Amino acid sequence: MIDLTEQQLTLRAYAHEWAVELAKHSFELERAPDLVHDLLDLPGMVFLARTPVPDEYDRDPILLDGHRYSGGSMERVTICEEFAAADAGMMLAAPGPSMSGVLVSQLGDKAQQEWFFTHVLERPTWTFFALTEPARGSDAAALETSLTPDGDRLLLNGAKRFIGNAARASSGVVFARVKPGPLGVVAVLVETRLPGFTATPLPTVGLRGNQVTDVRFDNMEITHDRILGAHLSPTRRGLLGAVRGLNKLRPGVAALGLGIARGAYEYVSAERRDLTSWERSQLDAMGRSIGAVRQLVRRAATAADADDPALGALASAAKSRASRLAEEVTLEALGFFGAGARLQHPMLDKYARDARAVEYMEGTRNIHHLNVFQALVQRKLAG
Numbered sequence: 350m351i352d353l354t355e356q357q358l359t360l361r362a363y364a365h366e367w368a369v370e371l372a373k374h375s376f377e378l379e380r381a382p383d384l385v386h387d388l389l390d391l392p393g394m395v396f397l398a399r400t401p402v403p404d405e406y407d408r409d410p411i412l413l414d415g416h417r418y419s420g421g422s423m424e425r426v427t428i429c430e431e432f433a434a435a436d437a438g439m440m441l442a443a444p445g446p447s448m449s450g451v452l453v454s455q456l457g458d459k460a461q462q463e464w465f466f467t468h469v470l471e472r473p474t475w476t477f478f479a480l481t482e483p484a485r486g487s488d489a490a491a492l493e494t495s496l497t498p499d500g501d502r503l504l505l506n507g508a509k510r511f512i513g514n515a516a517r518a519s520s521g522v523v524f525a526r527v528k529p530g531p532l533g534v535v536a537v538l539v540e541t542r543l544p545g546f547t548a549t550p551l552p553t554v555g556l557r558g559n560q561v562t563d564v565r566f567d568n569m570e571i572t573h574d575r576i577l578g579a580h581l582s583p584t585r586r587g588l589l590g591a592v593r594g595l596n597k598l599r600p601g602v603a604a605l606g607l608g609i610a611r612g613a614y615e616y617v618s619a620e621r622r623d624l625t626s627w628e629r630s631q632l633d634a635m636g637r638s639i640g641a642v643r644q645l646v647r648r649a650a651t652a653a654d655a656d657d658p659a660l661g662a663l664a665s666a667a668k669s670r671a672s673r674l675a676e677e678v679t680l681e682a683l684g685f686f687g688a689g690a691r692l693q694h695p696m697l698d699k700y701a702r703d704a705r706a707v708e709y710m711e712g713t714r715n716i717h718h719l720n721v722f723q724a725l726v727q728r729k730l731a732g
């Protein structure tokens with residue numbers, strides 16, 4: 350059993366309070382994702398916008414009862430579950446360093462880190478992370494966006510799809526190919542104000558706050574100093590280098606699924622008091638499944654914080670199990686309210702729509718099952 354420390358409990362209590370406050374605006378945000386600009390002064394948004402930033406770049410850190418949020422994986426899954434139990438779309442609409450921050454911390458040199466984090470702390474700033482392409486989702490290593498030399502500069506060309514927050518962002522990390530093969534992919538820091546960048550929000554059913562976007566790069570000029578990890582060996586930069594960072598983030602995505610499931614479960618518990626004995630046993634079973642998946646998510650987070658070699662497989666197991674849980678629990682929860690449930694209980698309808706989107710974020714269940722299977726075959730994970 351993995352329990353929270355006192356520090357993590359403090360963080361959870363704050364995150365809960367902030368998330369409940371933000372969720373009062375959930376449906377407005379769904380209708381008009383730009384509403385997020387009006388919510389930036391709320392404490393939850395302030396926190397998400399400013400964290401996590403490495404100690405050396407944050408001279409005025411947010412302290413919660415004297416504790417400083419480190420952005421470690423156990424802390425991340427704790428806040429992700431709390432925010433998602435209220436509204437995952439709201440959390441994903443927030444400005445902040447987010448996934449790009451993790452990659453810049455991991456792959457960037459000192460100057461790149463200084464530039465990126467100073468910029469993020471100046472004012473609420475959205476960032477984006479662009480890996481997926483229209484024809485390359487699960488098969489991301491075969492991506493086609495190109496970064497080609499042109500005199501003393503580089504030109505970025507190509508298209509990305511389903512990129513969260515890209516239309517609001519001022520900077521982001523883009524994966525692009527400089528030569529064939531897995532070692533031929535680099536990650537570059539991009540500023541959206543520069544010519545050649547276009548971002549068009551896509552209509553979506555779930556997680557609408559995240560505003561996923563089609564992005565195009567048309568002869569966008571990139572300077573050599575914006576390639577992340579140029580000081581590292583080819584196996585430690587680009588997509589291969591990013592895998593470790595993505596594995597560390599994945600328990601957080603799993604926690605979004607967990608939180609959505611918990612939100613739906615708590616909704617039924619609060620709104621349906623007169624349960625039949627069969628319904629009571631069904632609700633209890635939902636609660637037990639949520640508890641079990643929470644332990645798996647925390648196990649993956651603990652592995653991330655300990656740099657455990659089993660992290661990749663554990664993070665895949667947690668993500669795949671949590672996204673399934675979210676879908677199963679939200680649909681079962683709707684079943685407690687009969688045929689009109691989706692119209693009469695819009696919050697439950699929202700949980701069910703958001704749950705489906707979690708299936709795709711950071712890779713689908715099929716791909717994560719393949720990862721777990723490979724780890725079992727290679728004995729990197731105990732059965």
Ligand SMILES: Cc1cc2nc3c(=O)[nH]c(=O)nc-3n(C[C@H](O)[C@H](O)[C@H](O)COP(=O)(O)OP(=O)(O)OC[C@H]3O[C@@H](n4cnc5c(N)ncnc54)[C@H](O)[C@@H]3O)c2cc1C
Pocket residue numbers: 478479480481483484485486487488510511512513556559561706707709710711712713714715716
């Ligand atoms: C809300 C949301 C936010 C997102 N945010 C971002 C973001 O910020 N940045 C970003 O880069 N991307 C983002 N994505 C994209 C996400 O990473 C992709 O949707 C995901 O990787 C799947 O790619 P795809 O949609 O092209 O599906 P495909 O790869 O086309 O897959 C379609 C189906 O085929 C299955 N499949 C594919 N290959 C195999 C295989 N080898 N074996 C078995 N089954 C297979 C998949 O499991 C899936 O069921 C986001 C997506 C969503 C929904």
